[in-house]
Amino acid sequence: MTDALFKLPAGVTYILGPEARRRRAIEHLVLETFHGWSYEEILLPVYDAYALFAHSAGAHSAGAVYCFTDVAGEVLALRTDLTSLVARTVAMRCQNWPRPIRLCYVGEVFRNAQPARHPMDASWQLGAELFGNDRLEADVEVLLVALEALERLGLTQAQVSLGHAGLLDGIAAELALSPVKRDELRNLVDRRQTSALARWLQEQPAPAHWQDVLMSHGQTAALRRIRAQTDNPQIRSALDDIEHVFDVAAALDIADRLTFDAANVSQLGYYTGMTFHLYAPGSGVALGSGGRYDALTRLFGVDEPAVGFQLSLDRLVQITDALPLPIPPTTALDADGDDLTTAFRQARQCRRAGERVEIRTARHSFPPER
Structure with missing residues (x-):
């Protein structure tokens, strides 16, 4: 069997168990903060036209794009940036929406960068964008939203x-x-x-x-x-x-x-x-960044002021590792014996009550030997 099946490509990670649960808990708290400030979630495609990222991010970032072609020969790219996708959506699909428009998202971005500066090719971002307001209150709003999101994670002195x-x-x-x-x-x-x-x-x-x-x-x-x-x-x-x-x-x-x-x-x-x-206090690694980008939607024929930010989920996981992870208590149910009805009836009752359940048995199975 070829070794390629066992070797992970650079930048590829698999996230399991408690770490995955921690990431979901952080996502929930941050998105809940965004929703509390009236930001509606937008779901974004994982790839789009290469030209979109090349023109919006600039020449420096264009060289860090993973490119491929579709069956028609069009050059596509994995997303290196989520803001440009949101900006194009607002410019093309939200012309008649009342302003300001507040949108938020969570997603993975991919950058083919030098490992010395960016050790992870893929990273997850949580972000919020505000369109249609060029005034000071919009700039201050996104700063306060970002700070509150960090405070909800225990980073009260960010x-x-x-x-x-x-x-x-x-x-x-x-x-x-x-x-x-x-x-x-x-x-x-x-x-x-x-x-x-x-x-x-x-x-x-x-x-x-x-x-x-x-x-x-x-x-x-x-x-x-x-x-x-x-x-x-x-x-x-x-x-x-x-x-x-x-x-x-x-x-x-x-x-x-x-x-x-x-x-x-x-x-x-x-x-x-x-x-x-x-x-975070005492840390030289940024947890997130943002700012005003009034010219971005002009790429799509619309003059729309905008300001926003993104938080790095990967860095938030690292910096909040000491924070308690909310795990509900588990009800263990014995499923040994020929009659499984009782155990699964109890399991369904517990689930209806919102409890976490685990079906246990004395007969364990093990992974096959290699």
Whole structure:
């Protein structure tokens, strides 16, 4: 028998028993939070046209797509991103729906990425998207929904790192960067390669203060420092957005859970406004991310403002491993003997009462020997 039958391909995992139960419990709590904020669930296809993911996610992510062709020769791809699928659905099927539109989802995404940066080719995401509102309240709403979902999982001190796509876009406009150069800058900032970024800016050439702007972090004092270094209207507008979010957070007594980080950009090229990453205290691994992407639906001929986020189910499972798993008590029923009627009658009664049952027998079977 060939060894290929026993070897798992890279990125393939099987999830069993208690871990599967934990994942379902997390899904339930997070989706319940989304539903509590009036987000309706949308079920999405596992594959779609390659062009959809290539155009929506940008050149950097397009190379990490699993592609194949159908019988008609059309190039298809496993989904690398769920937001673009939701955005196209809203643009094509929800024209007559009242705004705003709130949708949520859970699903697996597939990225053929380098193991050094992304150890799992397949990962599960829980997300929420809000369409049709370009105002501050929509940005704040998705932040609060994300924080509540984490709080329901026991992560009551989760931190938010805020950024804004307008900062990088404003600098790119000041330097008259080509789309290729803009992607290079985004990649350097995203990876926080300070030395490489300094050399890259010198090659443009660019004023030295742009590196200070791109590496700025903190709270409102950091925003003031950036404002003092530039008159660029796009950058100043981005700073206004972030300051307004801080103002609302202060009024809600959660300002201490928010920080500003100018390097908080995304490899996904469709963000146009506020961006954010979510972290557990003391952890440098993001539990989720999101932001405003007002230009994404324009790919489908519709101008629709939107903001949303996704949480990594895989990372939530890891970070909440110590939390108790809700397992109802089990009623054990003896099915030994020739008469099984009594045991199964009791089992049905217990199930009608919502109890968990286990049919037990003294005669055990074992897996066959290899």
